[in-house]
Amino acid sequence: MTQTHSPSSQVRHGVSTPIVIVGHVDHGKSTLIGRLLYDTDSLPDGRLVQIVESSRKRGLAVEWSFLLDSLQIERDQGVTVDSTRIPFQLNGRDFVIVDAPGHRQFLRNMITGAADAEAAVLVVDAAEGVREQTRRHAMLLRLIGINHVIVLLNKADSIGFDEARLKQVEGDIRQLLGRLEINVNQVIPASARDGDNIATRSEKADWYKGPTLLEALSLIQPPASRHALPFRMPVQDVYRFEGVRYVAGRIERGTVREGDRLVIGGQGQEATVAEVCRWHAPHYPVAGAGESIALRLEPDLVPDRGDLLCPAGDEAAAPQKAARLKTRLFWLRGEPLRVGESFRLRLATAEYDVTVAAIDAVVDLDDLSLSPADEVPPDGFAEITLAVARNILFDPFAPGMPDGRGVLVDRHQKIVGGAPLIGPAALPEGSHAIHPTASGVSDAVRAGLRGHGRAVFWMTGLPGAGKSTIARHAEEALSREGLHVTVLDGDTVRSGLCSDLGFSPEDRRENIRRVAHVARILADAGQIVLVALVSPLIRDRAMARAIIGEDWHEVFVDTAPELCRSRDPKGLYAQAEDGRIAEFTGVSSAYEVPEKPDVVVPGDGDVARSVRHLTDAVHKAVR
Amino acid sequence: MALEDARTMDGLDQLEAQSIFILREAYRKLKPMALLWSLGKDSNVMVWLARKAFMGHVPFPVMHVDTGKKFPEMYDFRDEYTKKWNLDLVLGECPPVEEMDPSLPPAARSAARKTVGLANLIDKHKFRGVVAGIRRDEQATRAKERVFSPRGASHQWDVRNQPPEFWDQYATPYEDGMHVRVHPLLAWRELDIWRYIERENIPLVDLYFAKDGKRYRSLGDQDITSPIESNASTVAEVIAELETSRTSERAGRAMDHESEDAFERLRVAGYL
Numbered sequence: 001m002t003q004t005h006s007p008s009s010q011v012r013h014g015v016s017t018p019i020v021i022v023g024h025v026d027h028g029k030s031t032l033i034g035r036l037l038y039d040t041d042s043l044p045d046g047r048l049v050q051i052v053e054s055s056r057k058r059g060l061a062v063e064w065s066f067l068l069d070s071l072q073i074e075r076d077q078g079v080t081v082d083s084t085r086i087p088f089q090l091n092g093r094d095f096v097i098v099d100a101p102g103h104r105q106f107l108r109n110m111i112t113g114a115a116d117a118e119a120a121v122l123v124v125d126a127a128e129g130v131r132e133q134t135r136r137h138a139m140l141l142r143l144i145g146i147n148h149v150i151v152l153l154n155k156a157d158s159i160g161f162d163e164a165r166l167k168q169v170e171g172d173i174r175q176l177l178g179r180l181e182i183n184v185n186q187v188i189p190a191s192a193r194d195g196d197n198i199a200t201r202s203e204k205a206d207w208y209k210g211p212t213l214l215e216a217l218s219l220i221q222p223p224a225s226r227h228a229l230p231f232r233m234p235v236q237d238v239y240r241f242e243g244v245r246y247v248a249g250r251i252e253r254g255t256v257r258e259g260d261r262l263v264i265g266g267q268g269q270e271a272t273v274a275e276v277c278r279w280h281a282p283h284y285p286v287a288g289a290g291e292s293i294a295l296r297l298e299p300d301l302v303p304d305r306g307d308l309l310c311p312a313g314d315e316a317a318a319p320q321k322a323a324r325l326k327t328r329l330f331w332l333r334g335e336p337l338r339v340g341e342s343f344r345l346r347l348a349t350a351e352y353d354v355t356v357a358a359i360d361a362v363v364d365l366d367d368l369s370l371s372p373a374d375e376v377p378p379d380g381f382a383e384i385t386l387a388v389a390r391n392i393l394f395d396p397f398a399p400g401m402p403d404g405r406g407v408l409v410d411r412h413q414k415i416v417g418g419a420p421l422i423g424p425a426a427l428p429e430g431s432h433a434i435h436p437t438a439s440g441v442s443d444a445v446r447a448g449l450r451g452h453g454r455a456v457f458w459m460t461g462l463p464g465a466g467k468s469t470i471a472r473h474a475e476e477a478l479s480r481e482g483l484h485v486t487v488l489d490g491d492t493v494r495s496g497l498c499s500d501l502g503f504s505p506e507d508r509r510e511n512i513r514r515v516a517h518v519a520r521i522l523a524d525a526g527q528i529v530l531v532a533l534v535s536p537l538i539r540d541r542a543m544a545r546a547i548i549g550e551d552w553h554e555v556f557v558d559t560a561p562e563l564c565r566s567r568d569p570k571g572l573y574a575q576a577e578d579g580r581i582a583e584f585t586g587v588s589s590a591y592e593v594p595e596k597p598d599v600v601v602p603g604d605g606d607v608a609r610s611v612r613h614l615t616d617a618v619h620k621a622v623r
Numbered sequence: 624m625a626l627e628d629a630r631t632m633d634g635l636d637q638l639e640a641q642s643i644f645i646l647r648e649a650y651r652k653l654k655p656m657a658l659l660w661s662l663g664k665d666s667n668v669m670v671w672l673a674r675k676a677f678m679g680h681v682p683f684p685v686m687h688v689d690t691g692k693k694f695p696e697m698y699d700f701r702d703e704y705t706k707k708w709n710l711d712l713v714l715g716e717c718p719p720v721e722e723m724d725p726s727l728p729p730a731a732r733s734a735a736r737k738t739v740g741l742a743n744l745i746d747k748h749k750f751r752g753v754v755a756g757i758r759r760d761e762q763a764t765r766a767k768e769r770v771f772s773p774r775g776a777s778h779q780w781d782v783r784n785q786p787p788e789f790w791d792q793y794a795t796p797y798e799d800g801m802h803v804r805v806h807p808l809l810a811w812r813e814l815d816i817w818r819y820i821e822r823e824n825i826p827l828v829d830l831y832f833a834k835d836g837k838r839y840r841s842l843g844d845q846d847i848t849s850p851i852e853s854n855a856s857t858v859a860e861v862i863a864e865l866e867t868s869r870t871s872e873r874a875g876r877a878m879d880h881e882s883e884d885a886f887e888r889l890r891v892a893g894y895l
Contacts, residue, residue, distance in 0.1 A: 015634040084766040085759050087812060094634070108787035112769070115789030144789065227629050236644070237651045241678050248676075250644050255629040279679045280671075280823065288629025291636075292643035294678060305651065332787055346792050405790040413795045415787045 016087065017220060020098040020114040022141065023123035024133040028154040032123055032192035033086065033097055034064025039199035040214070042088035085113070090218055103133075107379050108332050111140060111418070118400075119148035119185075119220045121213070122173075126153040126189065129169045130176055135365050139381055142180045143330050143420060145399035149182055150216050156189040157196065161205040179368055186216045223400055226253040226289035230317030231260070232395065232403075233309040234348035238302055239294070246277060246294035247303055251287055252348065252402045254311075256295070258285040265307030266321070266393055271297040306350030308393045319393040322424030324357065325386045327406055328397075329376060333416040335542055336375040337382075343408040345386060345419065347394060354408075357387040357425075385425040396423050411549030446526035450484055453622040456519045456529045456548050457614065459601070460541060460594060461557030462586045463572055464564035466603040466610065467532035470557060473611040474530060478618060486522050488515055490533045503583050509540050516544035523551045528622055530614075536591040553621060555614065556594045559603030561586060635819050642669075642807040643676040644791065645770055646754065649805040650676075650683065652795045653752025656805070657713060659741070659895070660685040662697045663842045664827055665756035665808055668816055670708060671825050672807060673754075681710055684748075688715040688740040692844040700828040715744035727888065730847040738894045742778045751796055754805045755895050760812045761872055764887045769794070770809055776800030778893035804895075813872050814865050821858045832856045841872050 021029045034051075037043050051064070086097045098117055100110040114120065120141050124134055141149060151173050159165050170187045177184050188197055189205050190213060196202035198213045211219065231254030239246045256262075260273045275296040276287050287293045295309075303309070311317045331337050337356065345354040361370035363381040376382040386406075397404030397420035406419035447453050459467045471487045478485045493515055494501065501507040512535050519529045535541050545552045564586065565573045576584035583589045599617040601610050632640065649656055658673060658681070660666045673681045687701060705712045717740035723732045745753060759766040769785055771793035786794040796803055808816075820827065830839045837850040838861075851870075855861040 015637065084763070085810075086766070087760060109785065112785075112788045225631075236647050239677060239682075241680055244678075246678055248647055250640065277678065279675050279677075284627070284630070286627050286629045288632075290632050290640055291629075292640040292647070292676070348791075402790075407790060407792040409792075412798075415789075415792060415794065418789065 015222070016094040016096045017119070017222070018085070018096040018098055018117045019217065019220070020100055020117035020120045020146070021123060022100050022110065022114060022120055022137040024125070024128070024131040024137075025101075025103050027123045027125040027128070027131075027134075028192050029123050030099060031064045032121070032152065032154065032198070033099055035192045035195055035198050036097065036213070037086065037088055038064075039195060040088050040090055042086075090214060093218065095217065100137075107136070107140075110137065111144065111330070111332070114140065114146065115144050117146055118223060119150065119217075120146050121150045121152055123152050123154050123192075124169065124173060126156040126166060126169055127158045130172050132365060134173075135176065135368065136379070138177055138180055138182065139363065139365070139368075140330060142182055142399075143328055143381070143418060145397065145401070145420070147183050147399040148185055148220055149177065150185050150213070151177075151187040152192075152213060153187065153189045154192050157191040157194060157204065161189060161196075161202070161208075163205075163207045166205075176368070185219070186210055188213055188216060226401070227255050229253040229289075230314070231256050231262075231309070231311050232319070233295075234350060235265075235303045235305055235307045235309065236349045237305055244296065245300055245302065247297055247309075248292075248294045249309070249349070250292045251289050253289045255286055255288040256293075256309075261312035262297075262309045263312040264301060264303045264309060266391060269301060270312045271299060271301050274298040306348075308348075308350070310393075319395050320424060321391045321393055323388050323391045324425040324427065325354075325388065325392075325394075325406075326360075326422045326425040327384055327386055327419040328422055329382045329384050329408075329417055329419050331376045331378065331380050331382065331417045333410075334378050335546060336377050336380075337384075337417070338375050338543075341546065343410060343416065345388070346407045346409060347392070347405070347421070348402070350392070352388050352392055354386040354388050356384055358385040359383075360385060383422075384419075386419065394421050397421055410546075450526045452483055452528070454523045454526050454528060454551055455553060455618065455621040456523050456531065456551045457553045457555050457599070457618065457621075458519075458531045458533070458535070458541065458544060458548070459555040459557050459614075460533065460535045460597075461559060461603060462561060462564045462591055463534055463584070464567045464569060465557040465559035466567075466607070467534075467557045469607060470601060470603070470610045470614055471530040471532040473607060474614045474618070477611060477615050478528065483528055483618075483622070484526065485528045485530065488519060488522075488529060488531045488533070493518075493533075505537075505583075505589075508536075509543070512540045512544050513547065516547040519544075520548050520551075523548065528618060534585050534591070536585045536589065538592045538595065541594070553598040553617065554594055554596075555599045555601055555617070556597035557601050557603045557610075563604050635815060635822060638811055638815055639672065639675065639819070641810065642672045645793075645805065645807040646673055646676040648791075648793060649752050649754060649771075649803075649807075652793075653803055653805070655683070655748065655750055656752030656754065657684040657686045657748065657750050658754040659756065660687050660701075660710075660712075661756070661842075662687065662693065662701050662828060663756075664820065664831060665758065665811075665816055667704075667825055667827060668811075668819055669754065669756045669808060670710070671823060674708070681708065684711040684713045686713045686715060686741075686744055686753075688717065688737055688744060690717045690737055690740070690844050692846060694828075694830055694842070694845055696828050696830055697842070700826075704826065713744070713748070715740045731888070733844065733847055734894065735892065738778075738892055741895075742893055745778070745802055751802050752805055753802055754807065756808045757806055757895050758808050758811050758813070758816075764890050765809075768806055768809060770806050771795070772804040772806065774802050774804060774893065778802075780891050780893065782887075782891060814862065817858060817862045817865060821862060827858075831861065833860075 021033060023029050084099050088095050098113040100113040153166055153169055166189045174184055189208055190197035196204060201212055232252045233249045235247055236249040256273055258273050258276055261270055263270050273295055276285055277294040339356050339359055342355045345352045360383040362373040362376055363370060395403035404421035406421045407415055408417040408419050410416050461467050468489045475485045475487050498511045498514055501511050515533060519531055522529045568574060575581045576587040585591050601613045603610060717736040720733055720736055723735040727735060757765050769788045773794050773796055832838055833853045833856045838853040839850045855864040
């Protein structure tokens with residue numbers, strides 16, 4: 001390919017094209033960016049001197065990555081932690097380079113950097129070829145919707161720009177990206193360190209006829225206009241200033257014109273656009289995708305945040321409607337995801353309570369195959385089904401479009417995953433759909449009725465530590481003060497709700513899961529819940545914590561093992577030591593002490609003092 | 624008669640629309656919130672964008688954390704536009720420099736006063752959202768920021784563990800005592816700010832324009848900010864100057880250059 005770049009047709013004044021640089025750690029992303037900025041003369045005066053100085057201080061030759069790795073930890077450890085953005089100009093066109101970290105542990109930062117890019121440069125070490133993070137990043141490019149990808153075979157000098165070997169790596173990558181349905185725009189053999197095929201054509205690879213990286217960047221087309229699509233505006237907020245009501249939001253696609261008939265959200269109310277309002281701008285009766293505007297409606301309805309405004313009376317232009325949603329998940333929580341977990345699904349400005357109804361398939365990153373699984377591992381990818389209590393309106397996810405960009409947040413408002421909505425999920429043959437419903441009674445109303453807040457105190461400790469005794473005494477003391485308390489005690493629960501369970505690790509985990517759900521229901525009803533359960537494993541307690549959410553308080557009943565053994569109120573230690581009880585915590589199976597409990601209750605002193613310790617913590621939590 | 628089409632948005636239109644979106648998200652999700660008005664060009668643009676977002680109103684307080692060492696022109700400007708723009712102004716004081724971390728270099732130590740003044744003000748009013756006008760292109764650690772940047776109860780920036788932020792979904796605080804720094808100008812560059820000032824005709828303090836061959840490119844405290852050589856005496860001339868400039872905007876800010884990590888340390892402690 002010998003075409004030259006003609007900037008005039010592609011320059012958009014003042015509009016920047018963000019390009020994300022991704023790839024496996026140490027394949028040379030930061031060096032590439034340093035080289036790009038240097039070759040395009042984009043460094044401010046003095047910056048080069050700083051880099052040379054920072055490098056010299058650490059005994060290094062010029063370290064290009066210091067341009068981007070601005071944090072002290074990044075320079076000291078030679079690793080990019082968080083993404084950064086640097087503007088640069090190419091033939092009068094503005095670009096923003098987004099540097100994304102390659103380490104798996106910083107995946108969330110890679111996504112943060114990459115999500116709004118219009119194109120990606122996937123950097124692959126020509127000698128090493130495709131590695132784990134290459135596959136992971138490629139998968140993410142697909143899921144966040146980037147479909148213009150330039151592959152840079154970096155460090156090609158290390159294999160002497162050998163055509164046969166480079167073609168081999170190119171073949172592997174094309175196959176990988178092809179399976180992910182990603183367009184490969186160019187594959188460029190290069191050396192970022194030496195500048196081969198970055199800004200200038202390399203003489204070391206005379207067999208290569210494609211563009212240099214800079215030429216490839218200038219071929220990126222601006223995103224297509226979204227004006228011609230059916231109108232969508234998710235309501236962001238509703239204001240009233242000086243007697244006028246404004247329905248505020250950003251148009252996601254299409255256009256809106258004064259006089260248009262709109263339908264509001266799922267309830268089907270209709271209104272006419274009386275005015276398209278902007279402040280300190282000449283009046284103009286039309287607005288299009290990307291604009292943040294305010295509408296005056298006639299009649300003067302008050303939509304809710306999250307209601308989708310769509311054209312009225314046009315079936316073909318209507319969004320999809322479903323209560324079971326198929327999504328392609330990228331999972332960002334440090335803990336695995338399991339069926340039955342509940343989240344808030346954020347979709348533009350809307351929020352819905354959703355439950356994971358099914359994990360349909362999990363992606364194996366080694367060969368990108370899909371296979372059934374019970375859980376999605378941390379940083380994993382999966383196809384899952386989400387159940388919502390009622391039908392919601394959405395447009396399916398498509399690369400480069402704002403539609404269907406679902407995000408899952410936990411009870412702490414933390415983002416735990418991206419869930420692009422692919423479409424409605426069919427109900428499996430012969431199964432019941434789960435439709436969880438959310439209570440309309442607010443926490444504040446419940447607290448008002450009870451006169452106190454709610455909380456779950458999860459008391460963990462060795463058998464014989466005194467958990468049940470302390471819990472029961474605390475129950476009495478708190479009840480006398482008029483507080484509403486329930487105790488969930490291990491043995492009591494096992495005599496009924498969990499009488500089908502034994503003491504294997506799996507059964508213990510199931511026991512904890514059930515107790516955690518009961519505690520959650522009681523807390524939702526406004527109760528103070530004291531759970532007395534050995535719950536020996538950190539992993540299982542983390543699961544309980546995830547189920548219970550922000551009301552969770554971990555209490556470690558701290559009693560010396562010898563004392564528990566000598567107390568042995570149920571005669572269990574004796575039996576375990578005789579080998580008559582298998583998998584007995586503290587004897588034949590491990591107890592993991594909590595790392596950072598919210599409360600430590602000493603269990604070896606006087607009971608009244610231990611109880612006071614607990615009741616003080618309860619008062620603090622629910623006052 | 625043919626109907627008008629929706630307009631094609633240029634770069635400034637896109638930045639403006641995104642900033643309005645961010646301010647509206649913040650106002651909806653973070654109550655009570657306030658906007659930091661340093662009286663400089665960026666924070667004036669931010670007040671202007673708030674008026675765009677809320678139809679001419681600024682429906683939350685604007686805070687000026689006063690070091691007592693600003694230029695007199697800036698105090699005059701503050702008083703004039705508090706009235707003209709109908710702002711709910713909240714003032715905060717800064718403790719004396721002697722109380723600051725003595726291990727910081729001198730100018731950074733002076734700048735740290737503002738961090739403490741700001742922290743006191745946030746605690747006093749229990750603000751959950753604080754809107755600040757920092758930009759990624761100003762300084763390399765700012766380039767790593769989030770649009771919504773959660774701060775712990777001690778106002779620390781946990782730079783190693785920032786939340787994911789994508790598809791316009793932002794982190795909101797989840798524990799008592801936390802607040803969120805909101806950065807609606809993060810994606811703007813210095814030139815964008817000036818072009819927007821020109822387009823919207825946003826008033827500025829005169830110090831930005833050249834007198835006797837010097838002007839201020841960035842405004843901080845009098846004792847740690849120095850002017851640059853320049854003959855640009857109008858907005859248009861400043862834009863023309865910046866289009867060919869090769870030095871960084873904060874070159875005149877002493878605390879940025881004292882040691883390699885001075886600015887990062889300031890920011891981790893809660894500086895802007």
